[in-house]
Amino acid sequence: MFREANSTLVDREWRIAEVCQRLEHDLEVLGVTAIEDRLQDGVPETIYTLRKAGINFWMLTGDKQNTAIQIALSCNFISPEPKGQLLLIDGKTEEEVGRSLERVLLTMRTTASEPKDVAFVIDGWALEIALKHYWKAFTELAILSRTAICCRVTPSQKAQLVQILKSCDYRTLAIGDGGNDVRMIQQADIGVGISGREGLQAARAADYSIGRFRFLRRLILVHGRYSYNRTAFLSQYSFYKSLLICFIQIFFSFISGVSGTSLFNSVSLMAYNVFYTSIPVLVSVLDKDLSEETVMQHPQILFYCQAGRLLNPSTFAGWFGRSLFHAVVVFVISIHAYAFEKSEMEEVGMVALSGCIWLQAFVVTLETNSFTILQHLAIWGNLIAFYVINWIVCAIPSSGMYTIMFRLCGQPSYWLTILLMVAAGMGPILAIKYFRYTYRPSKINTLQQAERLGGPISVSREYRATTTTDRERSCSIINHSTEEQKPSLRTSSFRFS
Incomplete structure (x- = not known):
């Protein structure tokens, strides 16, 4: 009967339903099979x-x-x-x-x-x-x-x-x-x-x-948060170091009568972003502001990423202001220390470039939360590479920079000028950070201090956005699959989105 109803071409569904209704009537149940749809661990x-x-x-x-x-x-x-x-x-x-x-x-x-x-x-x-x-x-x-x-x-x-x-x-x-x-x-x-x-x-x-489904927790809380922090620093620092050299060039154009003359030689400009400043910031992708265990224990701190606290117009304006301030410090000190001494313009440019490299090394050091051997090699080895490259270039008679770096490194005034640039450029930034960490610490700062002291890590209150406009809202969608779960096979009963 069922085969005949299934092979008909007219009203097939109705005929099948009619046959099923006739057959599935007054039946005696001999047994029932139940299949458990188990959830994965975690x-x-x-x-x-x-x-x-x-x-x-x-x-x-x-x-x-x-x-x-x-x-x-x-x-x-x-x-x-x-x-x-x-x-x-x-x-x-x-x-x-x-x-x-x-x-x-x-x-x-x-x-x-x-x-x-x-x-x-x-x-x-x-x-x-x-x-x-x-x-x-x-x-x-x-x-x-x-x-x-x-x-x-x-x-x-x-x-x-x-x-x-x-x-x-x-x-x-x-x-x-x-x-x-x-x-x-x-x-x-x-x-x-x-x-x-x-x-x-x-x-x-x-x-x-x-x-496994449980890996989603680590993917979001640990890797997602680390990626956001590193991307925020990498993108804003890249703008900072590029704007720094641009501002110095703009300042120099004013005192040179807008002649189009560059304060820096072509070799320095070419190597600035390629060799001198790229390696330390690329190694910063290994930075961790908090340990993975602390991040997993306090999932509420993900709010800082959701609210965009580290990458927004305000933080970008801060990096913009820092680049402008450092450009003023480097340019003014370089001009007053060497230009008025009737030094060669190449010497003034090399002094300014040296100040930029030293300042950026200290900026990366200040913004780094966890140091590894690789990060130390990238930051301080990059400084050594800067002088080695320039010594090699200055040893070439036709380079236009012949003996400049050798003369500068032999002058105590050069090192005093670099020291003055670093002190004037980093002093206010250190003071601001000290005030924030001491008198207005964030929950991240509190957890960092607890980790360094080795004490119990706890937070007094949850990290919630107070208004809808103040937070970057996030949503996850789950889909459920009804299939049997076996421990030896990888299959998730849930799907998020």
Whole structure:
């Protein structure tokens, strides 16, 4: 009967349903098989830690509603305590979904300022209606929600939800382990793929690939934070050192009658960014302001990255002002120390260049939090390389710099001038940093001091953004996969985004 119904060309689904209804009637159950979908080790702890870091979570799954809620409870995605609240958006028609969505929105508005764990649940059918007819209301709901469970969703709906969160000025991270997650991963700002039993499609489409879900905690808190700090310093310092030499050239053009003459010779200008200043800052990618253990114990400090505290117009203006101040110090001291002594202009340029190199070495030293042998070699070895290169160039009679560096290094006034430049240039910066570390320390400074003293590391309060405009909001979307987990195989029950 079933084979006949399955082979018909007209009303096939209706005939199959009719046959099933006739056959599956008055049956005696002989046995039932249940398959447990186990979570990987560390999934609840990872979600709990990342929530403390201020990251919002959305679960996107193809499972039915009850299964999705039970999984969310088992992995700390939603709170089982009475303070937690689960809001349901359902309906089969446009009017039903609209009323349900408005009811949830009203609850979200009233509880937005309260410390409650409120989450909403929506299925794929209601989601399709909401995205089609209530886009504005659903977008407002996405802004107010810290946690959401979207069940019975399709791959296209996953990508669509990521796009909505991005339009709300969120930074999104998507993580998945199956081919159904590829569109979601590619749509997010950062895509993380988990290589497992469902294949390597997600891992190949992602920006990062990990082997276990619990590695996401280390990826974000440790590597993500270190990368942000290093990128912030590298980019701003690169502008600083380039602006420093440019400002000196501008100042010199005023006293030279805007003749277009350069204070520095062509060899020095060519080697300035290539050899003299690039190596120390590149080695700074190894810098760590806090140990990995401290960062993992205090996930709240990720707020400084989310709020853009180290890379914003204010910090860039600070580096801009530092380059201008150092340019004034180097130019004024060089001119007064040598130009008025009827020295050659090449000597004045070499003195100014030496001051720039010394100042930048001390700036990198001051901004470095942890030193290794490689960093010491890069900073101080770079200074030695500066003099070695110039001695070699000055030994060539046709170079235009013949014997200049030899004469300067033999003059006590040259070293006194360098010392004066370093003292005048770094003194105010050291004073400002001392005031901040002593009287207005940040939570990062407090943890750094605790690490150096070797005492217990603790923070009195959490690091939260007080206003929406003061923080860079971040969001994570999760997708659940219902497949059996075996310890010997790499497969994740969850996918984040």
